[in-house]
Every structure is written in structure tokens, then in C-alpha cells.
Amino acid sequence: MAPYSSVISPQGCSSSSSSSCAGNKPSEIDGLLAGAGYKVRSQDLRQVAQRLERLETVMVNAPDEFSQLATEAVHYNPSDIASWVDSMLSEFHNQPEFSDPTNYINPVVVPPLQADTWSNENVQHCQLLHPQQQQQLTVVATIEEDSGIRLVHLLMGCAESVQRGDASFAGSLIEEMQSLLTRVNTVSGIGKVAGYFIDALSRRLFSPQNACAGSSVENEILYHHFYEACPYLKFAHFTANQAILEAFDGHDCVHVIDFNLMHGLQWPALIQALALRPGGPPFLRLTGIGPPSPDGRDSLREIGLKLAELAWSVNVRFAFRGVAASRLDDVKPWMLQVNPREAVAVNSIMQLHRLLGSDPTRGSPIDTVLSWIKSLNPKIVTVVEQESNHNQPLFVDRFTEALFYYSTMFDSLEACTLQPEKSVAEMYIQKEICNVVCCEGLSRVERHEPLVKWTERLNGAGFSSLHLGSNAFKQASMLLTLFSAEGYCVEEKDGCLTLGWHSRPLISASAWQTSALPDVGCLPLATIENTIL
Amino acid sequence: MSRAGPREKKKKHNIQFCINDHPDILIEILQRLDDRSLSVAACVCRLWCSISRNDSLWESLCFSHVSPPPSNVRPVVLALGGYRRLYMVCLRPVLTRLSRPSLELDRVGGVWSRNEVQLSLSLFSVDYYERLGGRLGEASSLMFLCKPVNVS
Numbered sequence: 056m057a058p059y060s061s062v063i064s065p066q067g068c069s070s071s072s073s074s075s076c077a078g079n080k081p082s083e084i085d086g087l088l089a090g091a092g093y094k095v096r097s098q099d100l101r102q103v104a105q106r107l108e109r110l111e112t113v114m115v116n117a118p119d120e121f122s123q124l125a126t127e128a129v130h131y132n133p134s135d136i137a138s139w140v141d142s143m144l145s146e147f148h149n150q151p152e153f154s155d156p157t158n159y160i161n162p163v164v165v166p167p168l169q170a171d172t173w174s175n176e177n178v179q180h181c182q183l184l185h186p187q188q189q190q191q192l193t194v195v196a197t198i199e200e201d202s203g204i205r206l207v208h209l210l211m212g213c214a215e216s217v218q219r220g221d222a223s224f225a226g227s228l229i230e231e232m233q234s235l236l237t238r239v240n241t242v243s244g245i246g247k248v249a250g251y252f253i254d255a256l257s258r259r260l261f262s263p264q265n266a267c268a269g270s271s272v273e274n275e276i277l278y279h280h281f282y283e284a285c286p287y288l289k290f291a292h293f294t295a296n297q298a299i300l301e302a303f304d305g306h307d308c309v310h311v312i313d314f315n316l317m318h319g320l321q322w323p324a325l326i327q328a329l330a331l332r333p334g335g336p337p338f339l340r341l342t343g344i345g346p347p348s349p350d351g352r353d354s355l356r357e358i359g360l361k362l363a364e365l366a367w368s369v370n371v372r373f374a375f376r377g378v379a380a381s382r383l384d385d386v387k388p389w390m391l392q393v394n395p396r397e398a399v400a401v402n403s404i405m406q407l408h409r410l411l412g413s414d415p416t417r418g419s420p421i422d423t424v425l426s427w428i429k430s431l432n433p434k435i436v437t438v439v440e441q442e443s444n445h446n447q448p449l450f451v452d453r454f455t456e457a458l459f460y461y462s463t464m465f466d467s468l469e470a471c472t473l474q475p476e477k478s479v480a481e482m483y484i485q486k487e488i489c490n491v492v493c494c495e496g497l498s499r500v501e502r503h504e505p506l507v508k509w510t511e512r513l514n515g516a517g518f519s520s521l522h523l524g525s526n527a528f529k530q531a532s533m534l535l536t537l538f539s540a541e542g543y544c545v546e547e548k549d550g551c552l553t554l555g556w557h558s559r560p561l562i563s564a565s566a567w568q569t570s571a572l573p574d575v576g577c578l579p580l581a582t583i584e585n586t587i588l
Numbered sequence: 589m590s591r592a593g594p595r596e597k598k599k600k601h602n603i604q605f606c607i608n609d610h611p612d613i614l615i616e617i618l619q620r621l622d623d624r625s626l627s628v629a630a631c632v633c634r635l636w637c638s639i640s641r642n643d644s645l646w647e648s649l650c651f652s653h654v655s656p657p658p659s660n661v662r663p664v665v666l667a668l669g670g671y672r673r674l675y676m677v678c679l680r681p682v683l684t685r686l687s688r689p690s691l692e693l694d695r696v697g698g699v700w701s702r703n704e705v706q707l708s709l710s711l712f713s714v715d716y717y718e719r720l721g722g723r724l725g726e727a728s729s730l731m732f733l734c735k736p737v738n739v740s
Binding site for chain 1: 658660661663664667668681682685686703704706707709710711712713714716717718720721
């Protein structure tokens with residue numbers, strides 16, 4: 056218990072600005088159960104577990120006493136499990152001690168509950184059901200929740216042994232987890248997430264060369280389904296578009312540089328908004344950066360043609376240019392052909408974190424890219440990144456953070472009813488998990504960092520924050536209400552917007568401009584690069 | 589001769605008025621219907637169908653709630669697929685979902701603001717874009733707005 060409870064801090068406290076903090080001291084209260092809504096001290100865990108088992112056997116074997124319990128007794132708030140269990144047990148002061156706690160693990164013919172990852176409904180609903188039904192359900196529920204928590208503990212232990220280099224112990228833990236998985240509902244909740252993490256860990260141990268990178272076509276398909284299944288990418292696109300639209304106000308020649316074109320789904324809305332802006336549309340140039348496509352097919356150009364068709368139909372003068380590069384730091388500013396008279400917007404949706412891996416031969420890719428962005432003198436730089444810290448030096452820290460982050464993300468995905476979009480979206484997320492857990496060095500590209508770190512980094516590179524206006528916030532809120540799930544929340548902090556699930560922010564959107572500091576080398580550099588061409 | 593006296597008198601009093609003979613009046617009436625009634629009207633007969641599917645009828649439906657009404661939106665909407673499609677695919681779902689009582693958006697008494705219009709148009713443009721090329725297959729990013737039964 057001790058090793059991990061100091062590492063994990065209750066996620067709800069640290070990140071978002073408007074969510075309330077529970078005010079618990081992290082070292083005393085078990086962090087995992089705190090995430091589920093239960094307050095239990097770490098040192099009490101074993102005792103509470105034993106008492107729950109006792110309560111269980113008592114309930115199973117004394118149905119008539121229990122029905123009296125259901126009607127007359129007063130029960131305390133179950134979030135404080137220790138005292139709740141004690142109060143329940145004290146009602147049965149005449150019960151004999153059961154020395155064999157395995158009595159209740161008889162196979163019960165009840166369909167497994169749809170246990171939400173951190174749901175506390177199972178234990179709380181004791182007093183509401185028919186006694187017999189209730190016995191069966193509490194048995195299953197206790198097993199489920201017990202196994203879920205046990206899985207998490209085992210995952211932590213396995214991660215630690217991987218970090219230590221103890222491959223044999225890690226391997227045995229993986230086997231144990233895989234057998235435990237068979238007893239847990241893997242369709243949703245903790246079982247499903249744990250399954251992916253177990254798979255990633257075993258890949259890391261046994262076949263690290265089997266890299267997680269897929270072909271660009273595969274990645275595009277996964278990305279597209281992720282776009283449809285949940286609102287994160289839509290939120291990113293619409294928020295960035297709103298900021299870009301406002302920054303382009305009053306300019307007649309505008310140039311947007313997209314760091315990852317994919318299917319270009321972000322741009323129809325911007326083109327339409329520019330077409331309708333008071334004063335008429337500007338001349339829009341779009342430069343889309345993307346990986347080179349196999350088979351000699353020019354996918355960037357195809358997307359450009361589609362966008363051009365849309366722009367033509369709404370009477371917006373449009374020009375497209377595609378830049379094929381497998382890594383962003385391969386792109387040189389002269390390839391973008393920026394005209395000094397046009398207003399430039401740089402748009403990066405979940406691309407900057409891929410540059411954080413350091414390489415002795417290439418210097419620091421992130422600094423290279425940030426400096427050439429600055430040299431373009433953009434009117435606005437829109438940055439959308441995952442709100443999590445998956446770039447910590449220690450493997451265990453990354454693993455823990457990823458476990459919480461992706462559990463929350465899978466939870467939010469449960470609300471999606473579109474198939475096959477949902478399953479393919481899960482594959483998209485699984486790829487990310489694989490990269491965070493299995494890969495190291497340059498191949499680990501999913502190096503997510505939270506907004507505070509990006510703020511520091513961008514401030515250090517000569518950018519200052521541009522506040523996203525209230526229009527962006529309103530639009531984001533409206534967009535979320537269109538999704539049937541009620542758990543999404545948009546928050547504003549220091550002019551940046553974050554979208555999260557149940558007060559855990561998952562994705563952040565921010566806008567930046569070059570700061571007003573006189574940087575003598577900046578403007579001349581831009582004009583020099585243009586004349587070289 | 590004079591035998592058809594009483595019948596002739598009856599005929600003169602029973603002049604049938606058929607609305608289908610007066611499409612201008614029909615248009616005036618249909619213009620004032622709400623979305624569901626208009627869609628049901630399209631099922632009556634071919635004439636009603638062709639009139640009901642006329643885009644200009646849907647134009648007033650689309651932006652009657654908006655204050656102030658958006659100007660110069662028409663060429664864009666027509667280019668992206670027309671008012672009827674805009675209403676069925678984007679506006680109606682947005683309207684129904686945004687009118688849930690739990691929301692605190694600044695809408696005064698059922699009147700929309702520019703933000704809702706803008707959002708609907710953005711979604712509409714994405715829909716048009718996806719219909720452009722067949723490369724994306726059957727996937728449509730606006731499916732999250734669709735309900736299984738659609739009256740159209």
C-alpha cells in the first residue's frame with residue numbers, strides 16, 4: 056500500500072480551477088478509493104476489507120434480520136467506509152464469527168453488473184432491494200469492486216517492477232492480472248482499461264521492437280472515428296477556429312498553417328465563417344502539413360482540392376499548399392512561403408508534444424520549431440494539447456498518470472452510442488496508451504504535458520498568452536450540450552479553455568501571440584528567408 | 589329543357605373550392621406552419637410535396653427565431669445544401685437539445701443569438717464537406733445529432 060499511495064494524488068484537486076478540492080491529506084487517505092468517492096485511510100484498508108467480508112457473510116446468512124435492517128435502521132454516509140461498515144456490523148451484534156471468508160465466493164448465476172470504473176452505486180444500494188436479490192447482487196458487486204481495486208494495485212506493482220528492471224516478477228504479475236481479468240467485466244469500466252494497460256505492459260516486457268506506429272492511412276481512419284465518437288477534437292477545432300477568426304478580423308490576406316492536416320475537418324467551418332464575416336471574405340491560403348503518403352498518392356492534395364471546392368461554392372478565394380514531412384522539425388520555414396503582408400495563424404492540434412523527445416543529433420526539436428514559428432511573426436498560434444503529464448522521467452509516474460487519464464477518457468466514451476465509431480475510437484486511444492507505456496526514446500511521441508508546462512515553455516520561447524474570448528466559451532458549452540452525455544464540462548482558466556469529464560480536464564485549448572519584446576533578429580529573418588526563394 | 593330545374597339550382601349552390609387550384613393561397617398557408625406540420629403536409633399529394641420542399645418555405649422556419657435576423661447568409665446556405673437540409677440536419681437537433689431547461693445559456697424567451705446560428709452553420713459546413721468526397725465512406729461526423737426516426 057505504502058509505495059503507491061504517496062505517488063498518487065487525488066486528481067480532482069490539482070488540475071481544474073473551479074472544481075472543489077476535498078481537502079484530504081494525500082498521504083493518509085487512499086488515493087485510489089478517494090477517486091471513487093470513498094474516504095479510507097491507507098493503514099485501515101486491510102481492516103476495512105476484512106470487515107466488509109464479515110458484513111457480507113452476515114448479510115448472506117441472515118435474511119430475516121436484514122429486512123428489519125432495511126426498514127428501521129439508520130445508516131451513515133457510505134463514503135466514510137470504515138464507520139459505515141462498523142455501524143452495519145453493530146446491528147448484527149449476535150452473529151457468530153465466520154472463520155471461512157471464502158464462503159461467499161460461490162458462483163452466483165447473476166449477469167455481471169455494468170460496473171462503472173469508479174462507481175459506488177453497488178455498495179450503496181443495499182437497503183433498496185429485495186433481500187434475496189440483494190444478497191446475490193452484493194456478492195457479485197463486492198467481488199467486482201474488489202477485483203477492480205486489486206487490478207489497479209497489481210498494475211501499479213507491475214509498473215514498479217518494470218521500472219526496477221525485474222522482468223520475471225513483472226511477468227508473473229501480468230499472468231496474475233490476466234487471470235483476474237477473466238473474473239471481471241471487461242466490456243466497460245476498470246476491466247476494459249486495465250486490459251489495455253496489461254496488454255501494453257506485456258508488450259513492453261516481451262516484444263518491445265513491435266512498435267506501436269501504424270501506417271498513415273490507418274492513423275487517419277482511427278483519428279476520424281475518434282473525431283466522431285467524442286467531442287474532444289470538435290471542441291479543439293471549433294475553439295481554435297473562433298480564435299483564428301477573431302485574430303483575422305480586418306485582414307484581407309490570411310494564411311493558416313495546419314500542423315496536421317489529416318482530413319482537413321477543421322477548415323470547412325472556418326471557410327464558412329470567413330465567407331459570412333461582415334466586410335466579406337479575405338483571400339485565404341491554407342498550408343497543410345502531413346506525413347508523406349505511400350503508393351505515390353498525394354493525399355494532401357486531395358484534401359486541398361476538397362477544401363477548394365467548398366471554398367469556391369461559398370465564394371471565398373482560396374489557395375492550398377501541402378507540405379509532406381514525417382516530422383515537424385523537418386519542416387523549414389521557407390517551405391511555407393509566408394508572404395510578409397499576410398496575417399499568419401499557426402494551428403497545432405496535439406502535435407507539439409511529439410517534439411519533446413530529445414535527440415542528440417537533432418538538438419531540441421521543440422525549440423527549433425518554436426523559434427521558426429516565431430520567425431514567421433504569426434498573428435495567432437492556437438495550441439491544443441492533452442491535459443496530462445505523460446512526460447515525467449520516471450516510468451511509474453507516467454504509468455500512474457496515464458492510468459487515471461485514460462480511465463477518465465474511457466469513461467467519457469461509454470456515453471457514445473455510435474458503433475463502429477466507438478470501437479475504433481477506443482483503438483485510437485489504445486494506440487496512445489501503447490505509445491506512452493511501451494515505447495522509449497525517439498519512438499515515444501505521446502509526451503503529453505499539462506497546460507501549465509506549455510505556458511512556461513511558450514512564454515520562454517517568446518510567446519504571450521492571448522485570451523480566448525467569451526464567444527469561444529459559449530460556443531464550446533453549446534457544442535457540449537449537443538452531445539447526449541451529461542458529464543462533459545468546459546472550464547476557463549487564465550484565458551484558456553479546457554474540456555473535461557466530471558471535473559477532470561482532459562484536453563486544453565489556448566492561443567498565443569508573439570510577445571511585444573523587441574527581438575531584433577525576428578523580422579529581418581522572415582524577409583531574408585522569403586528573398587532566398 | 590326545363591326538367592333539370594331543381595338539380596341545376598343545387599349545383600349552383602355547391603360550388604366546390606379546391607385549395608389545389610390556388611397554389612398561391614396554399615403557399616401562404618404552408619409558410620406559416622411549423623416544421624413537423626410542414627413535413628406532414630409534404631405527404632398529402634404531389635403538389636403539396638413540391639411546394640413543401642421548396643427551400644424558401646424553410647428559410648423563414650430556419651431563422652424566424654433569430655434576433656437580429658442574419659443577413660447575406662442565403663448564398664452560403666444555398667451553396668452548402670439549402671435551408672431545408674440545414675433545418676433538418678443541424679438546426680432542429682440544435683434547437684431541441686439546447687432548449688433543455690437545465691442549461692444556462694443567454695437566450696431570452698426562445699430567441700436565438702448569433703452564437704447558435706454560427707454553431708449550426710459550422711456544423712452544416714462540415715456536413716457538406718463530408719458529402720463532397722466518397723473517400724470518407726459512410727461515416728458522418730454529424731451522426732451525433734441524428735435521432736433514429738426523422739420526419740422528412
